[in-house]
Amino acid sequence: MEGDAYFTHQLETVTRKDEEEIGSNDPKGEMISLHGELQLSVIELLRSIVTMKGNGKFKFVGLLLRSFLRTYILQTPRCDMYNxxxxxxxxxxxxxxxxxxxxxxxxxxxxxxxxxxxxxxxxxxxxxxxxxxxxxxxxxxxxxxxxxxxxxxxxxxxxxxxxxxxxxxxxxxxxxxxxxxxxxxxxxxxxxxxxxxxxxx
CATH class of the missing domain: 3.40.50.1820 (Alpha/Beta hydrolase fold, catalytic domain)
Known part of the structure; x- marks a missing residue:
């Protein structure tokens, strides 16, 4: 979820793989090599939020949105620590x-x-x-x-x-x-x- 949030400023989702080598489920663990561009959008973030499950979903979403608003838009510190x-x-x-x-x-x-x-x-x-x-x-x-x-x-x-x-x-x-x-x-x-x-x- 944190990775999605970090890229919310992107306007579109672009996933391009120029080369993809994925090994089988070998217990030895073959190396995976992915090349390309990955950008996650606000739409992807919202999709992740909608598909979340659990009793604390709405509390988590509220805290996440409040944190985004305070930190990245208003740029104000936490009220309880603010002096x-x-x-x-x-x-x-x-x-x-x-x-x-x-x-x-x-x-x-x-x-x-x-x-x-x-x-x-x-x-x-x-x-x-x-x-x-x-x-x-x-x-x-x-x-x-x-x-x-x-x-x-x-x-x-x-x-x-x-x-x-x-x-x-x-x-x-x-x-x-x-x-x-x-x-x-x-x-x-x-x-x-x-x-x-x-x-x-």
């Missing part, structure tokens, strides 16, 4: 976007927050389908703020699957093979030290 003075005094830390080209020619980006202490190792944040969940400007606490408070320089990878980087031909393996190394190389070009990069999945 206007604290939000003004403690504005979200500024960041910079670094664009980089991978070995296969795809342009990706990484958002960087500089840590206040240079002694801490940098942290590269990766996530499979909801990278923005680490970075929540409307909330008083999130993972990026926590890492910065501890003095860590924080990098948030925006790989080829991110909505800012539409790609027509990719595989999940391309993120590990090209995007993550390009991001680490981008960092090491700036800092000249690749031994202390930590990854959090």
């Amino acid at each position: 206007p003075l604290e939000m003004i005094e403690r504005a979200y830390p500024s960041s910079t976007i670094h664009e980089m080209r991978t070995e296969d020619g795809c342009v990706i980006s990484c958002r960087r927050w500089k840590g206040v202490q240079s002694r801490c190792n940098p942290v590269l944040l990766l996530n499979g389908h909801s990278t923005e969940s680490f970075y929540l400007p409307t909330e008083p606490r999130d993972l990026v703020r926590t890492l910065l408070d501890e003095g860590y320089e924080t990098w948030l990878l925006q790989p080829r699957l991110h909505p800012l980087h539409p790609s027509n031909d990719f595989t999940i393996e391309d993120i590990g093979k090209f995007d993550i190394p390009a991001d680490i190389n981008g960092y090491t070009r700036k800092e000249q030290d690749s031994t202390n990069v930590q990854k959090l999945k």
Whole structure:
């Protein structure tokens, strides 16, 4: 469900498989290789909601829609934690976007927050389908703020699957093979030290 929600900004559903190799139900587990483009729409999200079953369906849908409205449309924090003075005094830390080209020619980006202490190792944040969940400007606490408070320089990878980087031909393996190394190389070009990069999945 969370994966559907992440792509609700898309207007249409496009599923194109250029190549599909699906192994049999072999207990050894043959590798599956899918290539193509997948975009999920609001219609697909609604279809998923309609087909849900269970007693808590309406409560879940209500909480989900309220969360979408608050976080992505109104961009206001949770009322029970909201303190206007604290939000003004403690504005979200500024960041910079670094664009980089991978070995296969795809342009990706990484958002960087500089840590206040240079002694801490940098942290590269990766996530499979909801990278923005680490970075929540409307909330008083999130993972990026926590890492910065501890003095860590924080990098948030925006790989080829991110909505800012539409790609027509990719595989999940391309993120590990090209995007993550390009991001680490981008960092090491700036800092000249690749031994202390930590990854959090």
